């Protein structure tokens with residue numbers, strides 16, 4: 001059934017009425033094809049790894065489209081199935097049970113942006129009326145003859161443009177945002193919209209269009225394979241924004257950050273851009289350094305926000321919160337929301353003034369505040385949001401020093417802590433500062449801001465992405481251990 005459902009066996013060959021015999025060779029051949037597609041050894045046998053792969057949650061769209069000559073057509077272009085217009089509309093016709101509407105709107109928009117960043121396509125949300133792509137969260141049979149199967153198994157499916165482009169998500173899955181728990185909505189949606197635009201599955205295991213769910217990655221870079229595929233249908237994006245220039249040998253825009261790598265605050269916004277704040281200025285970071293044109297003035301670009309910030313984080317509602325002294329500010333993108341700043345004890349009861357650090361920990365999606373030698377856990381869904389067992393000593397976080405400047409949940413799933421121009425990479429699964437070469441802490445200037453290597457530090461040969469390998473599996477176990485200490 002699996003091999004038929006996902007296009008490895010012709011359904012006609014397994015139909016008892018067709019009179020065709022299901023030969024051992026054809027089954028073995030189909031298993032081999034599946035193994036090849038999934039990057040497994042082609043044994044032709046239903047061995048343990050193969051069965052495990054077949055039990056991995058995945059997209060419901062077929063891996064192989066058609067048989068014979070049909071299948072030999074280029075995988076990107078399903079008989080020329082692509083949109084003939086550049087500006088596409090979408091609507092969310094049915095929302096999931098467990099998430100806020102605004103959160104779903106934002107994650108779906110971010111998933112479309114993955115594709116509009118790589119092409120000249122645009123996606124506009126529309127409420128009601130006729131749209132190009134309709135998004136629905138459905139359970140079981142939902143009117144298209146391809147029923148969902150409950151938790152696990154098939155997570156979602158979407159239709160190629162010639163079949164309408166709609167994307168359906170199994171509402172019995174536990175859809176989540178920025179968390180190792182459940183199934184990541186953004187990742188699955190970005191994958192499904194690839195189908196809505198005409199892409200079929202890729203056998204490149206690192207591609208977004210690979211059919212298997214890999215667990216929360218929060219690594220939002222399109223694979224080269226996906227980029228090539230989508231651009232073969234829609235062309236490259238014209239008038240791209242200038243690529244960020246990183247000159248590892250020049251202090252360039254990293255200027256004052258290179259002279260002194262200490263920072264006030266660092267935050268990744270809901271649009272996945274990361275900013276560093278220091279004094280009255282701020283910088284936008286790229287994967288390798290600082291974007292050109294920075295630093296810029298905080299007061300000029302972030303109307304209403306103070307200089308010399310204490311900390312910042314972005315919450316799952318897409319809002320970014322900044323802290324200084326006894327106040328906090330809430331921003332939607334670069335715009336301050338009305339009636340801010342407010343007193344910390346108004347919005348964050350139980351959290352002290354003058355905090356050092358604020359971040360959302362990927363291990364459990366809760367907000368953590370650090371100050372001096374202590375930390376507090378803030379859970380907005382709990383009354384009171386801070387349990388009476390807090391504060392607790394920072395020494396619980398193995399390997400971290402006291403008096404941290406700020407922390408960041410970065411796009412690779414690690415949490416980074418910054419102090420006095422050095423940083424620590426925290427392993428959210430092992431729950432300790434990572435052991436790596438070179439050791440942590442490492443100089444922030446070199447690894448984050450593209451500053452030249454200085455003096456006696458150990459210079460690594462690779463200068464990208466902080467030299468990190470993303471974590472590969474879920475953090476649920478770690479969360480249990482961590483919560484057990486309550």
Ligand SMILES: [Zn+2]
Nearest residue numbers: 059060061211
């Ligand atoms: Zn798919």
Ligand SMILES: [Zn+2]
Nearest residue numbers: 142144146168
């Ligand atoms: Zn459906």
